[in-house]
Amino acid sequence: MSCEVSTVKIIIQKFGGTSVATPEQREKAAQKVLEAKANGYLPVVVVSAMGRKGEPYATDTLLGLMKSVYEEADPREQDLVMSCGEIISTVVMTQTLRAMGCQAVGLTGGQAGIITDESFGNTRILEVHPGRVMDYLKEGKVVVVAGFQGISKNGEVTTLGRGGSDTTATALGVALHAESVEIYTDVEGVMTADPKMVPEAKPLMAVSYSEIVEMAHLGAKVVHPRAVEIAMEGGIPIRIRNTFSDAPGTLVCESSMVLDKTVIKSDRVARGIAHLTDITQVRLDRQHDVNESGFLSQVFRALADAKISVDLISVLPTIICFTISDSVVDKALRVLESLGLKREEIGITPGCAKVSVVGAGMRGVPGVMAEVVEALADAGVRIYQTSDSHASISCLVMKEDILKATRELHTAFGLGG
Numbered sequence: 001m002s003c004e005v006s007t008v009k010i011i012i013q014k015f016g017g018t019s020v021a022t023p024e025q026r027e028k029a030a031q032k033v034l035e036a037k038a039n040g041y042l043p044v045v046v047v048s049a050m051g052r053k054g055e056p057y058a059t060d061t062l063l064g065l066m067k068s069v070y071e072e073a074d075p076r077e078q079d080l081v082m083s084c085g086e087i088i089s090t091v092v093m094t095q096t097l098r099a100m101g102c103q104a105v106g107l108t109g110g111q112a113g114i115i116t117d118e119s120f121g122n123t124r125i126l127e128v129h130p131g132r133v134m135d136y137l138k139e140g141k142v143v144v145v146a147g148f149q150g151i152s153k154n155g156e157v158t159t160l161g162r163g164g165s166d167t168t169a170t171a172l173g174v175a176l177h178a179e180s181v182e183i184y185t186d187v188e189g190v191m192t193a194d195p196k197m198v199p200e201a202k203p204l205m206a207v208s209y210s211e212i213v214e215m216a217h218l219g220a221k222v223v224h225p226r227a228v229e230i231a232m233e234g235g236i237p238i239r240i241r242n243t244f245s246d247a248p249g250t251l252v253c254e255s256s257m258v259l260d261k262t263v264i265k266s267d268r269v270a271r272g273i274a275h276l277t278d279i280t281q282v283r284l285d286r287q288h289d290v291n292e293s294g295f296l297s298q299v300f301r302a303l304a305d306a307k308i309s310v311d312l313i314s315v316l317p318t319i320i321c322f323t324i325s326d327s328v329v330d331k332a333l334r335v336l337e338s339l340g341l342k343r344e345e346i347g348i349t350p351g352c353a354k355v356s357v358v359g360a361g362m363r364g365v366p367g368v369m370a371e372v373v374e375a376l377a378d379a380g381v382r383i384y385q386t387s388d389s390h391a392s393i394s395c396l397v398m399k400e401d402i403l404k405a406t407r408e409l410h411t412a413f414g415l416g417g
Contacts, residue, residue, distance in 0.1 A: 010137065011036050012181040014046040014147065014169035017058065019184050019243040020089050021051040026096045029243050032184065033142060034102060042137045044176065045104075046147040046169040047093050049085025059085045059148075075120035079149075079159045082121075083108075086146035086165070094144045104142040107133065109168060110151030112143070113175070118152045122161035125150060125230075128175035145172065163224030170227040174234030181236055183223055184243040189250030190215070190222050192415040193273040197406050200416035204271060206251040211271050211360050212238075214391045218274035218356040228252065269368055270359040270413035273406050277399050279354055280329050281312075281384055283347035284320040284336070296320065298339055306335045312354065312387050312396055321385060323396060326350060349384065353402040356394040357409055363390045375412035381405045 013036060015029045036043045053060035059082055066073055066081045087108055094106035113129035136143045147165025150158050160167050166183060173181040187195065189203035190212060207215075209232040216225040222240055231238050231252070241249030290296045299320060303310055308328050314321040324332055329350065336346055362368045369386075372393050376383060381404060385396040397405050410416060 008137065009041045010044060010176045010178040011041040012044050012046060012169045012173040012176070012178050013184065014165055014182065015048065015093075015184045015243060016165070016186070017048045017051055018186040020047055020093060021055065023096075025243065026093060027100070029184065030093070030096045030100055030102070032182075032243065033097060034100065036182075037102070037142065041179070043142050044133060044137070044172055044178070045093065045097075045142060045144045046165055046172065047086060047089045047144060048147050048165040050089045050092070057085050057088045061085075076156065079120045080157050082159045083146070083149040083157050086148050090144050090146040097142055097144070102142055103140060104144055105136050106144045106146075108146045108151075109149035110157065112145040112172065114150030114168060114171065116150040116152055116158045116160070118154065118156055118158065120156075120158060123150065123152075123158040125160070125167065125171050126153075128171050130172060130175045133172070133176065163227070166224040166227035167230065170231040170234070170236065170238065173236045174230060178236060181231060181238045182249075183227075183238060183240045185222060185240065186242065186244065187222065188242050188245065188247045189240045190220070190252070190272070192271070193406055193410045194220075194275070197275075197403055198273070198410050198416070201410065202416065203247070204250050205248075206253070207271060208360055209252060209254060210391055211358060212252050214356075214389065215272055215274045215358045218354070218358060218392060218394065219276040220272065220274045223252070268359060268414070269362045269365055270357045270409075270415060271361070272358050272415065273410050273413075274356045274358055275353060275402055275406055277353040277402060278326040279311075279323050279352040279396070279399075280326050281321065281323050281347075281349040281352050281396060282332065282336075283349070284341065285345060285347065286318045286320075289317050290315065290320055291317075295339075299336070302335050302339055303332065306331060308332050308335065312385050312394065314385060314387075323352065323354070323385070351399045352384065352396050353399040353405075354394050354396055355402060355405045355409065356392050357413060358392045360391045362393070369393060371412055372409065375408045376405055379404045379408035381408070 019029045049059045051058045090106040094104045097104035115127040116123035147168040191201045193201040195201045213225045213228045238252040310322040312323040381401045383395045387394045
């Protein structure tokens with residue numbers, strides 16, 4: 001993912017669906033591009049499909065159109081139709097910039113040099129060949145690139161999975177040695193919690209790569225974790241900003257980085273509260289050691305072969321406990337019963353949610369778990385299972401408790417002040 005190091009100042013500006021859904025919103029997005037250009041940058045603009053499900057050019061709308069004809073979709077053709085939303089958005093955004101007096105050119109992901117594998121629907125970027133993008137930049141043009149998509153070495157159109165436009169932006173940023181990547185959305189930056197659930201949630205001035213990856217994996221939807229991992233590998237800072245305000249947003253970089261006089265300091269144990277819903281807990285109670293006769297490996301191999309993702313895994317001598325998405329419960333039951341388990345041996349607790357406290361500053365600090373448990377107990381929230389990493393503690397709770405759990409933890413860790 002590289003090209004010759006350039007002396008020019010390149011900036012990547014990615015605009016999500018809510019930033020390009022209407023003419024008024026596109027004009028505000030275009031103004032951000034013109035401001036970058038006026039400040040001496042050569043902007044590369046990455047766009048998502050316009051709007052959300054129900055709007056005519058949104059990805060889910062296009063998928064619905066295809067499936068209204070025939071429900072069973074071939075993954076190859078599905079990627080073809082899913083790529084159309086971003087292409088439409090690219091052309092319209094290019095025209096918007098031209099109408100505002102800015103020279104601009106639109107490119108598909110493939111034309112911009114995004115080379116992927118052929119795992120249709122969730123491909124990974126293998127290489128980036130940004131020579132064509134660089135040529136247009138040298139001509140003084142703003143390059144608008146369709147996010148979320150690429151092309152395989154065999155010439156197949158592919159898509160990068162949900163949140164793939166973020167990945168397009170950071171991959172191009174690394175390949176072009178950009179100064180930074182700006183991710184534009186409809187919130188002020190990375191918030192201490194979902195502001196729809198916690199009105200007093202505040203934007204964070206700066207977070208580390210590791211913290212935002214943790215938050216993204218645990219439910220915060222502001223940026224895709226794979227995009228952050230690519231930026232981290234390439235040492236490219238990300239700034240998450242609001243398209244519709246002049247707020248500085250949130251800087252994402254290494255803890256030791258200094259950018260615009262901003263330094264990330266781990267002065268708080270917790271940086272934010274994230275959550276996920278629509279989770280089911282599965283508990284297998286055995287009379288014999290689960291390690292005997294290869295039973296433990298059989299369970300997880302069978303689930304993996306069925307493409308069922310598992311989380312919050314706990315293994316005790318006679319108990320296996322994990323969580324899965326509500327949407328795959330019936331499938332998981334069939335898999336487990338195929339291993340000889342009786343239905344009464346499989347405990348199912350649907351309607352769960354996961355709430356997580358995230359912060360790189362908690363590593364090695366005693367008492368963090370005690371604070372979590374005490375806060376949830378004070379809120380009357382029962383904990384069904386826990387997991388932790390160096391930068392997070394997660395608790396499985398009932399879905400109906402997620403609001404008070406999130407608010408109580410946000411208050412307990414002083415994130416609103």
